[in-house]
Amino acid sequence: MSQTGFSGKRRPDRAALIIAAALAVLGIIVIWDAARLPADTGYSGIGPADVPGLIGYGLIALGAWTAIAAFREEQDSPPAQEPAPVLWIIGGLGAQLVLIGFAGFSIATGILFACTARAFGYRRMLVSLPVGILFATVVYGLFDRMLQLNLPAGPLELLIYGG
Secondary structure (H helix, E strand, O other): OOOOOOOOOOOOOHHHHHHHHHHHHHHHHHHHHHHOOOOOOOOOOOOOOHHHHHHHHHHHHHHHHHHHHHHOOOOOOOOOOOHHHHHHHHHHHHHHHHHOOOOOHHHHHHHHHHHHHHHOOOOOHHHHHHHHHHHHHHHHHHHHHHOOOOOOOOHHHHHHHOO
16 A cells, blocks of 8 residues: 555445535535525625535535545445434434424424434433423524524423413
8 A cells, every 4th residue: 555545456435436426516506506695795794605605615525535535445344234223313303294283393303302312322212302302492492582483382382482
């Protein structure tokens, strides 16, 4: 192996090159879409196109980094895939989508929090569910009271914040 980590003796990782190309294309799309937003920066000097543009450039940089990694030799074999964590997160998202309209933001997001914690290996749902609901209730209060952004209110939000 040479000093730079490239040797040319093996083929580049095809999956990594496909991911790199997808990241770069996604970054270009985000930058193109951000360029269509108004350029009015207002008093802060930051306009509505600045953050999406920054994300687009970040995606392109990650694509380049992934492409470089595809040619490096010190790659490990990919770990075995486990579908259960992904299914826990997808199930939590589905539950949030179904419940948010009538159970409210805090309960629906608390369930998503508990399912995500379960996906990351924390098995005590009776602990993670109330913690998630508590965090989501605080977030609801910040968004609803301080930022004046309306999130779906349910019985818990009506009880604590009055709606």
